[in-house]
Amino acid sequence: MSSASIEDKLANNKYDIDKEVHVSIREDICKKCDEHYCLYACPADCFKLTEDHITFSYEGCLECGSCKIVCDKDAIDWTLPRAGFGICYQYG
Amino acid sequence: MKQRFDAIVVGAGPAGCTCGYSLAKAGLETLIVERGKFAGAKNMWGGAFYGPTLFQLFPRFWEEAPIERYIHRHRFSLLTQDSSLSAEFTTKKFGEPPYNGFSVLRAKFDHWFASKAEQAGAIIATGLQAEDLLWDRNTVAGIKAGGDELPASVVIACDGVNSDLTDKAGLRGKLLPRDIKQGVKEVIQIPRHLLEQRFNLSGEEGIAWEFIGSFTRGIPGGAFIYTNKESLSVGIVAQLSALCEKKIGANDLLENFKQHPSVAALLAGGNLVEYSAHLIPTSGKAMIPTLYSDGFLVAGDAASFVLATGLTLEGANFAIASGTAAAEAVIRAKQKRDFSRKSLSCYPELLKQSFVLKDLKTFKKASLFLENSRIYSQYPELACDLANKIFTNDGKPKKKIWKLLKNSMKDRVAFSEILRDLIQIKRAL
Amino acid sequence: MDIIVCVKKIPDPEIPPAKFKLDMESKRVIPPEGIPPVINPYDEQAVELALRLKDKYGGKITVLTIDNDADTSIVKHALAMGADEGIVLADKAFEGSDSFSTSHILSQAIQKVGNFDLVLCGRQAADWDEGLVGAIIAENLSLPLVTLAEAVDVVDGKLKVKRVTLDGYQIFAVPTPAVATVSNEVGQPRLPSGWGIISASRKQIPIWKAGDLDADPSQIGAKAVRRRLVKLFIPVREKKCEIIEGETTAEASVKLAERLRKAGVI
Numbered sequence: 001m002s003s004a005s006i007e008d009k010l011a012n013n014k015y016d017i018d019k020e021v022h023v024s025i026r027e028d029i030c031k032k033c034d035e036h037y038c039l040y041a042c043p044a045d046c047f048k049l050t051e052d053h054i055t056f057s058y059e060g061c062l063e064c065g066s067c068k069i070v071c072d073k074d075a076i077d078w079t080l081p082r083a084g085f086g087i088c089y090q091y092g
Numbered sequence: 093m094k095q096r097f098d099a100i101v102v103g104a105g106p107a108g109c110t111c112g113y114s115l116a117k118a119g120l121e122t123l124i125v126e127r128g129k130f131a132g133a134k135n136m137w138g139g140a141f142y143g144p145t146l147f148q149l150f151p152r153f154w155e156e157a158p159i160e161r162y163i164h165r166h167r168f169s170l171l172t173q174d175s176s177l178s179a180e181f182t183t184k185k186f187g188e189p190p191y192n193g194f195s196v197l198r199a200k201f202d203h204w205f206a207s208k209a210e211q212a213g214a215i216i217a218t219g220l221q222a223e224d225l226l227w228d229r230n231t232v233a234g235i236k237a238g239g240d241e242l243p244a245s246v247v248i249a250c251d252g253v254n255s256d257l258t259d260k261a262g263l264r265g266k267l268l269p270r271d272i273k274q275g276v277k278e279v280i281q282i283p284r285h286l287l288e289q290r291f292n293l294s295g296e297e298g299i300a301w302e303f304i305g306s307f308t309r310g311i312p313g314g315a316f317i318y319t320n321k322e323s324l325s326v327g328i329v330a331q332l333s334a335l336c337e338k339k340i341g342a343n344d345l346l347e348n349f350k351q352h353p354s355v356a357a358l359l360a361g362g363n364l365v366e367y368s369a370h371l372i373p374t375s376g377k378a379m380i381p382t383l384y385s386d387g388f389l390v391a392g393d394a395a396s397f398v399l400a401t402g403l404t405l406e407g408a409n410f411a412i413a414s415g416t417a418a419a420e421a422v423i424r425a426k427q428k429r430d431f432s433r434k435s436l437s438c439y440p441e442l443l444k445q446s447f448v449l450k451d452l453k454t455f456k457k458a459s460l461f462l463e464n465s466r467i468y469s470q471y472p473e474l475a476c477d478l479a480n481k482i483f484t485n486d487g488k489p490k491k492k493i494w495k496l497l498k499n500s501m502k503d504r505v506a507f508s509e510i511l512r513d514l515i516q517i518k519r520a521l
Numbered sequence: 522m523d524i525i526v527c528v529k530k531i532p533d534p535e536i537p538p539a540k541f542k543l544d545m546e547s548k549r550v551i552p553p554e555g556i557p558p559v560i561n562p563y564d565e566q567a568v569e570l571a572l573r574l575k576d577k578y579g580g581k582i583t584v585l586t587i588d589n590d591a592d593t594s595i596v597k598h599a600l601a602m603g604a605d606e607g608i609v610l611a612d613k614a615f616e617g618s619d620s621f622s623t624s625h626i627l628s629q630a631i632q633k634v635g636n637f638d639l640v641l642c643g644r645q646a647a648d649w650d651e652g653l654v655g656a657i658i659a660e661n662l663s664l665p666l667v668t669l670a671e672a673v674d675v676v677d678g679k680l681k682v683k684r685v686t687l688d689g690y691q692i693f694a695v696p697t698p699a700v701a702t703v704s705n706e707v708g709q710p711r712l713p714s715g716w717g718i719i720s721a722s723r724k725q726i727p728i729w730k731a732g733d734l735d736a737d738p739s740q741i742g743a744k745a746v747r748r749r750l751v752k753l754f755i756p757v758r759e760k761k762c763e764i765i766e767g768e769t770t771a772e773a774s775v776k777l778a779e780r781l782r783k784a785g786v787i
Binding site: 088 | 221269279336340342
C-alpha cells in the first residue's frame, strides 16, 4: 500500500457537510502564537500554516477535539457540528 | 405528547446504551439522545473488544451482535527501523464460547446495541444534539435538545471524552494534552482469503496484534492491527502532548508504522476505506471528574473510565460497567423518588463494587510509568539487537547471552536505569 | 391547507462515489453497507415547503412513500420535521416498478387519503434524477401541475406558485387541488426538533398494501414497466497529458490542432 496524504485518506470518509461552521479560530491570537500545536494535533490536517498565519477548514474535521485541548491560548472556538452533520462513520 | 422522562441518557455508545437498556428494562421512562444520524455514526475505537461485561448483559451476545471475528490469538511485537521481535499467545479456550475477545466495528455494533435498548423500551432519538442542561436552581432538570426543553428527573452524561455536559455541569476541569492519547485508525479492505492466508486464520478466527517501537519516535504510544471479516483495523495511539512537543502528527507515525517491512507485507494490496480519529483519556484515576451531582451522573469516557496498562487500552468494558452502575444508582433513586446528590451517592460505591474503580486504583501509577520514553525506543531496540545477535550466525565463536545483552545495552541503557524501570513496573503494573 | 407530500428513500447522496458498486447482471447500483439510506433531499425540501405553508395557513401534512421493506425511517424523519401523518405503501406487487407504475401507486394512495389542496413532490430523486413522478401523478389525477416550485402562497383562494427558471422566475395562479414539484431553491430544510423526533419515534405508521389501494394490477410492479434498461456500467475515465511543442507558437498551434483532430476532439 503506498502512503497516502491525509486529504486522500479523508476522501474515503462520508461526511454530511453543514453550511454552518462549527470550529473557528481567532486569527489575531494565532498570529502571535509560536507553537502552533494545532498543526500537529489535528489528525485531519484541518489547520494549515501559510507564511505567517494559520488557516482552518472545518470540512474534513473528525470531531476528535484535539485542537481545543492542545491550544493553550484559547484561540479555538470549538463546538460540535449540528445534529446529523459532520463525519458519519461507516465502519468506526 | 410532551412529558417528563425519568431519565435522559446523552450518547448512544456502549455506556449510554447499557445505561438506557438497564433503565428501560427496570420500567423507567427513558430517552437516549444521540447526535449522530444513527447510533455509531460518530464513534470509533481500535477494534478489539473483550466481552465479560457485555456477556453479563446479553449471554451469548456473539450470536446476535455484529461481531467481525473472535480473537483467537494475541501477538505483541517490538519494532525497530527494520527488525521485529514478537511474542504470541493462544489457548484453546479463546476459540470456544464465551470467547475471550472480538474484533468489532463500531458503526454496526453501536447500532445493534442501541436497538437492544430500544427493544427494552427506551426511546432512541438519533440526530438530536443535547445543546445544554436544564436547571432547576442547582439541580439538573433535563436537557435542551433540538431547540426544545426536555425535562427529566435525572440526566446521565455518556457523551464521550469531549463531554460537553460534564463541562456544563461544572464537574471537571480542562482536559490536558498529557492526559490524552490520540487514536488514528485506517480500515483497510483485504479480500477474505488473502487476509486469512496472511494472518494464518481459519473460519471466524481473528488476531489482535499490538506493537511498540521506533515508529512512534519515542512518543508514548503504540500501534495495532486487528483482523475483521474482510478488512483490517490498523491504527496508532500516541500521547497528544508529545505529538505537539515533537512537532509530528499521528498520521505520520501511522505511515511510519505502515512502512515497516514486516507491517507493509501484511497490508499489501489493501484498499483504504475509512480514516478515523478519536481521543482516549488515559491518565486513569487522576483525571476522573466529579461523578455525580443533583440530578446528574457521568459514565463511560466522559468520566475518563479508561484503563491503560501499557499493552492495551480498555474503555468499552469500563463504559458498560459504569453504564450499569449508573443505571442501578438511578433505579434506586427512582424508588426513593429522590434524585439529589445524596441519593445518587451510591453510584461511586457501585463502581467500587464492580471492577471499574478497583482496576483504575490498582493501575493508578501506570500512566506516569507509561510516559517513560525508554519503553518506546531503547527497550525495543535492545531486545531486537539482542535477538539479532542470538539468531545471526556469522561464523564467529558464539558468546554467552549475558555477554551479548551487556553488549547490546552499551550506549542504549544503563543497568541502573533498567533496575529503576523494573521497580516502577512492579509498582505501576 | 391540506398537503400530501410524496417522498422517496434513496442511498445517501453524500456517500463518496467510489464506494458504490454495480451489479452489471441485474443492472443495479449497490450502495455500500453500513450507511443508512436517506430521504431524497429534494423531497425533504418539499416537506419543508409544506411545513412553511402549514406554519402560515395551518392544515394537515400527510407524507407518502413506497417502501417494499416497510421501512418507516424516512416517513418518521418527515414527521420529526413537523408533518402530521405518514403512510408507507408496501407490497411485493410493487417491486420493480418504474416511474409510471410508481406514479400509479402514489396516485391511488393520494385518492385514498382523500381531502387535499396540494400534492408536493421533489423535482427529481437524487438517485436516478428522472423527475417524472410528480408530472405523471398530475396527469393521472387530471390536476394542474407546476414544476420547479420555489415558493407557494395563497391569494384569493388560489395557489400562487413561484417557479424557478434559468434566469429568473415565473408566477402561476393555480386552482386547488394541484400538484407541484419542488426545487432546491427552497433552501435548507429545517432540522427536526427534540419533541418532533421523540413523538415521531413513538408513532405507529400505517402500512398500506396493494389491496388497500384499489390499484390496477396491470399498472404496478415489474410487469408494468414500459422501458428496459439496456446497460449499466461505470464509465472509465482517463486522464492523459501530452505536451505539444513547436519552434514557434504558430507551429505548436498547428500541431495541437492536428493532434486534437486526430483524437477526435475537434
